[in-house]
Amino acid sequence: RFTARVTDxxxxxxxxxxxxxxxxxxxxxxxxxxxxxxxxxLYWVDFGGTxxxxxxxxRNPGRxxxxxxxxxxxxxxxxxxxxxxxxxxxxxxxxxVDGKRWIQYHDPDPITAGYIGFRAYxxxxxxxxxxxxxxxxxxx
Numbered sequence: 001r002f003t004a005r006v007t008d009x010x011x012x013x014x015x016x017x018x019x020x021x022x023x024x025x026x027x028x029x030x031x032x033x034x035x036x037x038x039x040x041x042l043y044w045v046d047f048g049g050t051x052x053x054x055x056x057x058x059r060n061p062g063r064x065x066x067x068x069x070x071x072x073x074x075x076x077x078x079x080x081x082x083x084x085x086x087x088x089x090x091x092x093x094x095x096x097v098d099g100k101r102w103i104q105y106h107d108p109d110p111i112t113a114g115y116i117g118f119r120a121y122x123x124x125x126x127x128x129x130x131x132x133x134x135x136x137x138x139x140x
Contacts, residue, residue: 008049009076009120013086015042016114032119038063041111045095048076057095057103067103074102088112
């Protein structure tokens with residue numbers, strides 16, 4: 001019933017809890033449903049969402065849809081490794097797959113601090129060789 005052995009792979013960045021500790025909030029949740037995160041500021045890409053029929057880029061709060069793809073080349077393939085890159089550079093957010101930029105978004109009110117995360121349902125997902133950089137062009 002699942003077309004890629006994973007219903008979706010969700011990549012999250014700039015997530016934070018503005019009115020309290022993010023990790024305490026997450027521990028208090030009854031489950032990992034994304035509905036709990038709708039009010040929290042974050043960017044996220046649902047790669048192969050809705051049982052692998054769409055790839056969407058959203059911004060919270062409110063699950064605001066920024067870009068969506070439904071064409072087969074932008075959905076998950078079974079047993080394939082991907083090189084995923086998410087970028088946050090001031091007001092520009094980007095999502096790259098295998099060295100190709102799929103999405104670039106200029107946010108007039110950008111989220112500029114927070115954590116990264118991953119989520120997958122019916123998961124056969126492995127994250128390897130994770131690298132996180134913070135590059136500052138000017139001194140503080």
